[in-house]
Amino acid sequence: MKDLLHPISLVVAALGFLCLLRDIPARRRDPATTALAAVFLLSGLSFLFSITPMWNYLDRVLGTVNLSVPLAQSCVIALIACQQVVLTYWGSPPDIARRRARAWLGAGLAVIAGLLVLFALLTPSAPRPIDFTLYYAHDNMYAAYLTLYVTAYTIGEVLLARACWRLARSSKRTSVRVGLRVVALGATITLGYSAVRIGNVIAGAFDTSLAGWENFAWTCGDVGAMLTLIGWLVPTITDQAQSVQCRFKQHLSYYRLRRLWLAFYSEAPEIRLPIDRGDPAPRRRFRSIGFKLYRRAVEIRDGRFVIRQYLEAGVRERSEAHHSARGLSGEELNAAVTADQILAGIAARKTGERPHPDWLTDFADAGPETSQLMDDIDALLAVARHVPRQRARTPHPERASA
Incomplete structure (x- = not known):
């Protein structure tokens, strides 16, 4: 399921990043636009690192088994922090937004540092691109690693859903309201992934397995992520569509x-x-x-x-x-x-x-x-x-x- 959904999600992230890349030069002084572009870039990298062929390639080139795990999940933590930066600049005055944005980025870096340290303490024996979590679920060090990751991931998604619903109610632009509600829906769906991963930690403590829930976890994670990315794109696509419509009208008027x-x-x-x-x-x-x-x-x-x-x-x-x-x-x-x-x-x-x-x-x-x-x-x-x-x-x- 992972290798079926991840390429689709990667395409969505890449298209979104290219769409936003067009606006970055004109909005280079807008931190929210830069952070939003980073969300799509980091999302695309997280999906790319998790695809089995790329997973095996990185193992072979970097010489460290299963290094795609911390790389992909570090990208996820970073994009969660960047999403909060976007919402902070959209919903707060600039001086307050700058302080909060630094706090969110600092928290994200702290979690990533913790993940890298815990992963370094693991003793991976063989590449596990398909069932890495199930294979290491009984390892106490991986349980700590997964607990840190899932906790940060869940908190980030819950806060994202709440903030999006709140901003959607106060926004005057229809495209922003619709986009934020789609983001909130996607963040809510990803909690299904969080629930399964929390279950993996608990199941490992009781020497049981949640192998039958893996497809559900990846489906919730990818579908929720795609909806989130699409929701972030709605205002941008609407603005660009209006810009194209305006230029078309100008060309037509010039001719007439x-x-x-x-x-x-x-x-x-x-x-x-x-x-x-x-x-x-x-x-x-x-x-x-x-x-x-x-x-x-x-x-x-x-x-x-x-x-x-x-x-x-x-x-x-x-x-x-x-x-x-x-x-x-x-x-x-x-x-x-x-x-x-x-x-x-x-x-x-x-x-x-x-x-x-x-x-x-x-x-x-x-x-x-x-x-x-x-x-x-x-x-x-x-x-x-x-x-x-x-x-x-x-x-x-x-x-x-x-």
């Missing part, structure tokens, strides 16, 4: 604004903002879709300013009457009228015919400036939907700047 931008650029190419080709910083920034979208919106606004002096009241009145007859109203009507005004203004600028000052008007969608960039983008997109595609090929601004 092209026809409106081309309408202005074909008559007023001076709206294209220059890019310093000799400075690598602006060039790197220009590759960002967010920057390119912002730049396109600014150029369109500049184009509107250029043709504003060519807007005739008669064009607006006729357009309003036409689109109102088509059933448009409200903001959609204003967007359609604005598109007609833009096309008429561009045509007037080409001929150089300015309307009489008494006949000047403003854009139909003119109103108070929006404070959010995407609100401004949405307003421009509404106008762009009513602008026909340009058939003429116009140099692309990004290529011209390359």
